[in-house]
Amino acid sequence: MFSPKIYKERRNELKKKIKSGLILFLGNDESPMNYTDNTYRFRQDSTFLYYFGIDEPNFAAIIDIDENKELIFGNDFTIDEIIWMGPQKTVKQKASRCGVKQTYSMSELENILKNALSKGRKIHFIPQYRHSNMIKLQILLGIDATRINDYASPELIKAVAEQRAVKSREEIEEIEKAISIAYEMQVSAMRFTKPGMIEKEIAGFIEGIAISMGNGLSFPVIFSKHGETLHNHYYGNKLKAGDIVVNDSGAESFLHYASDITRTFPVSGKFSQIQKEIYEIVLLAQLTAIKSIKPGVSYKDIHLKASTVIAEGLKALGLMKGDIKEAVKQGAHALFFPHGLGHLLGLDVHDLENFGENNFGYDNKIKRSSQFGLKSLRYAKALVPGIVITVEPGIYFIPQLIEKWEAEKKFEEFINYQRLNLYKNFGGIRIEDDILVTNNGSRILGKPIPKSIEEIEEVASNKI
Incomplete structure (x- = not known):
C-alpha cells in the first residue's frame, strides 16, 4: 500500500466534487473456479484500491459527504479461517493503513444504507462489472441487478474518472x-x-x-x-x-x-x-x-x-x-x-x-x-x-x-x-x-x- 496520507488526500479530493449523499464502494469477493474453496486469483476492484488500498476480498466502504465520515466494512477472521489462512490483522488495523478510523462488520452495511435511503439520501456508486456485486447492490439498494448500471451516478463517474486519469x-x-x-x-x-x-x-x-x-x-x-x-x-x-x-x-x-x-x-x-x-x-x-x-x-x-x-x-x-x-x-x-x-x-x-x-x-x-x-x-x-x-x-x-x-x-x-x-x-x-x-x-x-x-x-x- 501507499502511505495513509495518499489515500486520505485522494478521498478528500473526491469529497470536493460530490455535493451530497453517500458514496458506496464495493470491493471484490473471491470468485470460485469450480467449487467454493477453489478460487481464481483474487483481484481487488481498482477504484476500491485507489481510495482505500485494502487488497483483500469481502470489504466495502462508504464516504458520507454530508457528515464528513469515512467507514470501512469487513469481518475479522474466525479461528476456523485462521487455521486455514494463518493469523490476520483485524479490520481496524487494515483500515488504519489507509487512514480510516471507523470500522463495522459487513452485516452493518445494509442497515446503514437502508437508514440513509429511508431519509431520502442519495447513494452514489460506480458501474459494476461483476455479477456478484450487481446482486449485492440489489440486496443493499433494492435495484434490479440486471439494471444496476442504469442507476450508476454520473456525478461520481465523472469525478472518479477525472481523478484517476491523472497519475501522481x-x-x-x-x-x-x-x-x-x-x-x-x-x-x-x-x-x-x-x-x-x-x-x-x-x-x-x-x-x-x-x-x-x-x-x-x-x-x-x-x-x-x-x-x-x-x-x-x-x-x-x-x-x-x-x-x-x-x-x-x-x-x-x-x-x-x-x-x-x-x-x-x-x-x-x-x-x-x-x-x-x-x-x-x-x-x-x-x-x-x-x-x-x-x-x-x-x-x-x-x-x-x-x-x-x-x-x-x-x-x-x-x-x-x-x-x-x-x-x-x-x-x-x-x-x-x-x-x-x-x-x-x-x-x-x-x-x-x-x-x-x-x-x-x-x-x-x-x-x-x-x-x-x-x-x-x-x-x-x-x-x-x-x-x-x-x-x-x-x-x-x-x-x-x-x-x-x-x-x-x-x-x-x-x-x-x-x-x-x-x-x-x-x-x-x-x-x-x-x-x-x-x-x-x-x-x-x-x-x-x-x-x-x-x-x-x-x-x-x-x-x-
Missing part, C-alpha cells in the same frame, strides 16, 4: 515497475522463441516471468504468429523459420499498476525484406504519434496522423492508391488498421474501462465516430499532463476482411486488391509503448525495449 508521481513509479517486468517478458521471449516450438511454450514462459517478478499478468498474454487476429489467445500453432510473432503482454506491479507492451519479432531472428517493409511503416507511425503527443492535442487527431503515415507507407508499396488524405477521411486505411491507436493505462490495463469509454474518452466537443476502425478508438479527447496512454499502431492482413471488402468492391479507388492478394498470409505487426503526457510533451515510460529492426534482430538472434 507514486503511480508513475508503479507503472514503471510494471514496465520493467514487461521488458524482461519481451526480451526473454525474443531470445527464447525458436523454430519448432509451440506458441504455448512461450506464452507460459512469459506468464512465469510476470508471476515471478510482480503480481502476475495485467491481461492474458497475446502471443501468436497470427498477429492479424488482434486479441489472439490461441497458443496452439507450431512456429517455423520465416514466421513473425506478435507478443502483446504486460504485468502488474505489486500494487496492481499495469504495463502493456507489444513487440513483433522474427522467430528465426531475421526479418524478411517484405516483413521489414511493413515493420518500418508501423514503426514510423508509432514514432510520429509519440512525437505528436502533448497537452491540448486530441488523441483522435494523433490517431488520424498515425493512420495517414500507415496509408502513405502502404501506397509506397502499391497496396493503397489515390488521394491518401481522402482515403483516411473515408476510412479505407482501416482495412489494414482496424483499431484505435491506444487506451489509458493505470490500475487497469484499459484504465477506467468499466466506467464506459464514452464517459471518459469522449466529451461534448469530440463525439464517438461510427466509422469502421475509428469507432474503436477508446480515448479521443484532448490530452492533459499526467495521463498515461498506450501508442500501438499496427498493420494487419486479415484474409476474411480483405475478401469481404473486395467482394463488395469497397474503396476500389484507394485499395489495390490485386497486389494485396500477395499479402494474405502475411499476418500482422503491432508495436506498443506506454507514454506519459508531460507538461510540454511526452515521455516513453520505462527502460527502452528493443524496437528498431536492428535492435530486435540482434536480440532475437541471440537465443537462449
Whole structure:
C-alpha cells in the first residue's frame, strides 16, 4: 500500500466534487473456479484500491459527504479461517493503513444504507462489472441487478474518472515497475522463441516471468504468429523459420499498476525484406504519434496522423492508391488498421474501462465516430499532463476482411486488391509503448525495449 496520507488526500479530493449523499464502494469477493474453496486469483476492484488500498476480498466502504465520515466494512477472521489462512490483522488495523478510523462488520452495511435511503439520501456508486456485486447492490439498494448500471451516478463517474486519469508521481513509479517486468517478458521471449516450438511454450514462459517478478499478468498474454487476429489467445500453432510473432503482454506491479507492451519479432531472428517493409511503416507511425503527443492535442487527431503515415507507407508499396488524405477521411486505411491507436493505462490495463469509454474518452466537443476502425478508438479527447496512454499502431492482413471488402468492391479507388492478394498470409505487426503526457510533451515510460529492426534482430538472434 501507499502511505495513509495518499489515500486520505485522494478521498478528500473526491469529497470536493460530490455535493451530497453517500458514496458506496464495493470491493471484490473471491470468485470460485469450480467449487467454493477453489478460487481464481483474487483481484481487488481498482477504484476500491485507489481510495482505500485494502487488497483483500469481502470489504466495502462508504464516504458520507454530508457528515464528513469515512467507514470501512469487513469481518475479522474466525479461528476456523485462521487455521486455514494463518493469523490476520483485524479490520481496524487494515483500515488504519489507509487512514480510516471507523470500522463495522459487513452485516452493518445494509442497515446503514437502508437508514440513509429511508431519509431520502442519495447513494452514489460506480458501474459494476461483476455479477456478484450487481446482486449485492440489489440486496443493499433494492435495484434490479440486471439494471444496476442504469442507476450508476454520473456525478461520481465523472469525478472518479477525472481523478484517476491523472497519475501522481507514486503511480508513475508503479507503472514503471510494471514496465520493467514487461521488458524482461519481451526480451526473454525474443531470445527464447525458436523454430519448432509451440506458441504455448512461450506464452507460459512469459506468464512465469510476470508471476515471478510482480503480481502476475495485467491481461492474458497475446502471443501468436497470427498477429492479424488482434486479441489472439490461441497458443496452439507450431512456429517455423520465416514466421513473425506478435507478443502483446504486460504485468502488474505489486500494487496492481499495469504495463502493456507489444513487440513483433522474427522467430528465426531475421526479418524478411517484405516483413521489414511493413515493420518500418508501423514503426514510423508509432514514432510520429509519440512525437505528436502533448497537452491540448486530441488523441483522435494523433490517431488520424498515425493512420495517414500507415496509408502513405502502404501506397509506397502499391497496396493503397489515390488521394491518401481522402482515403483516411473515408476510412479505407482501416482495412489494414482496424483499431484505435491506444487506451489509458493505470490500475487497469484499459484504465477506467468499466466506467464506459464514452464517459471518459469522449466529451461534448469530440463525439464517438461510427466509422469502421475509428469507432474503436477508446480515448479521443484532448490530452492533459499526467495521463498515461498506450501508442500501438499496427498493420494487419486479415484474409476474411480483405475478401469481404473486395467482394463488395469497397474503396476500389484507394485499395489495390490485386497486389494485396500477395499479402494474405502475411499476418500482422503491432508495436506498443506506454507514454506519459508531460507538461510540454511526452515521455516513453520505462527502460527502452528493443524496437528498431536492428535492435530486435540482434536480440532475437541471440537465443537462449
